[in-house]
Amino acid sequence: xxxxxxxxEVFLRSIRGVDHRHVGSLHADTAEQxxxxxxxVYTRRSEGVSIWVVKSTDITASQEQDxxxxxxxxxxxxxxxxSFYVLPDEIDNM
Amino acid sequence: MNKITNSAxxxxxxxxxxxxxxxxxxxxxxxxxGPFLEEDIALSNVALDYIGRARMFYxxxxxxxxxxxxxxxxxxxxxxxxxxxxxxxxxxxFDFAFSIVRQYFLDVHACLYLAQLTSSTDQRLSAVACKxxxxxxxxxKRSQTWVLQLGQGSDESQRRMQSAIDELWxxxxxxxxxxxxxxxxxxxxxxxxxxxxxxxxxKSVMADMKNSNLQIPDQQWKVIGGREGExxxxxxxxxxxxxxxxxxxxxxxx
Numbered sequence: 001x002x003x004x005x006x007x008x009e010v011f012l013r014s015i016r017g018v019d020h021r022h023v024g025s026l027h028a029d030t031a032e033q034x035x036x037x038x039x040x041v042y043t044r045r046s047e048g049v050s051i052w053v054v055k056s057t058d059i060t061a062s063q064e065q066d067x068x069x070x071x072x073x074x075x076x077x078x079x080x081x082x083s084f085y086v087l088p089d090e091i092d093n094m
Numbered sequence: 095m096n097k098i099t100n101s102a103x104x105x106x107x108x109x110x111x112x113x114x115x116x117x118x119x120x121x122x123x124x125x126x127x128g129p130f131l132e133e134d135i136a137l138s139n140v141a142l143d144y145i146g147r148a149r150m151f152y153x154x155x156x157x158x159x160x161x162x163x164x165x166x167x168x169x170x171x172x173x174x175x176x177x178x179x180x181x182x183x184x185x186x187x188f189d190f191a192f193s194i195v196r197q198y199f200l201d202v203h204a205c206l207y208l209a210q211l212t213s214s215t216d217q218r219l220s221a222v223a224c225k226x227x228x229x230x231x232x233x234x235k236r237s238q239t240w241v242l243q244l245g246q247g248s249d250e251s252q253r254r255m256q257s258a259i260d261e262l263w264x265x266x267x268x269x270x271x272x273x274x275x276x277x278x279x280x281x282x283x284x285x286x287x288x289x290x291x292x293x294x295x296x297k298s299v300m301a302d303m304k305n306s307n308l309q310i311p312d313q314q315w316k317v318i319g320g321r322e323g324e325x326x327x328x329x330x331x332x333x334x335x336x337x338x339x340x341x342x343x344x345x346x347x348x
Contacts, residue, residue, distance in 0.1 A: 005130070026131075026132050027130060027131070027132055028132060029243060030239070030243070032239060033239055033243075036136065036232070036235060036236050036239070037132040037133075037135070037136055039232070040132070040135050040136040040139045041132060041135055044139070
């Protein structure tokens with residue numbers, strides 16, 4: 001067996017109707033094996049009803065050096081926030 | 095329940111409890127020694143499933159016996175000759191391949207066995223089987239994946255898997271032998287007919303071996319005697335390690 005196997009990212013859905021959330025990562029040789037390890041490592045205390053595993057190398061992530069071009073342009077566009085409306089008192093959970 | 099059924103049920107339960115405890119204890123030896131962290135955790139989980147299974151059988155056995163003994167008395171204060179586990183469970187782990195092949199043979203068997211036990215006329219046994227079969231289906235998924243992976247892996251992994259199969263093969267016939275107690279309980283729909291499972295077990299195993307570049311050996315040797323308390327030299331060592339604390343400090347708790 002090769003010494004270091006692939007890294008997989010693990011996503012769990014905690015209850016039905018809720019999104020899968022990233023909970024961590026683990027090593028495995030195949031996606032199937034990653035799924036069984038995820039079951040043992042991340043759902044031992046009944047934390048989940050559904051598991052996704054994704055090879056870490058299959059994730060394309062934004063880069064630190066792109067911060068300026070990615071996020072700064074949004075700073076001066078406050079009109080994108082729904083903060084210019086006066087909400088009726090009845091709606092108190094927005 | 096009449097006396098005969100009672101004593102048959104007790105020895106039946108004890109046999110299944112001992113199978114589960116000894117395999118659980120053996121598998122727990124992998125804890126902190128697994129080939130990598132994830133597999134270490136998974137192996138320990140399997141070991142715990144078996145110890146949990148042993149507890150359910152021991153608790154029931156102790157009640158059936160009716161002498162006031164507890165599950166702990168049965169696990170910690172019986173000697174080697176009183177243990178009735180099948181021999182395959184007590185063999186040392188040797189290497190990872192050996193542990194995986196053993197687990198695989200037993201998982202295929204457990205899935206077939208427990209499926210039948212779910213319709214036992216004994217409701218308590220049926221409930222235990224319903225719980226345990228879910229675990230065993232998962233164990234099988236794991237061990238089957240490993241058999242495929244290591245069988246088709248490197249020359250070294252294939253060689254180790256094949257030698258584990260050759261070594262373990264003679265211990266598998268014992269899985270399909272009925273004891274007197276089992277035969278008596280079978281007539282009442284309580285126990286499972288082990289002999290009926292052989293064909294399906296062999297079929298599953300042959301299919302997986304074929305896909306894994308592994309062979310079932312030709313030799314016809316077999317070792318039996320576990321149910322009668324005739325064990326290999328390995329069980330005593332396992333028991334001494336498992337029992338020493340309770341025997342040195344009886345009744346000690348966490």
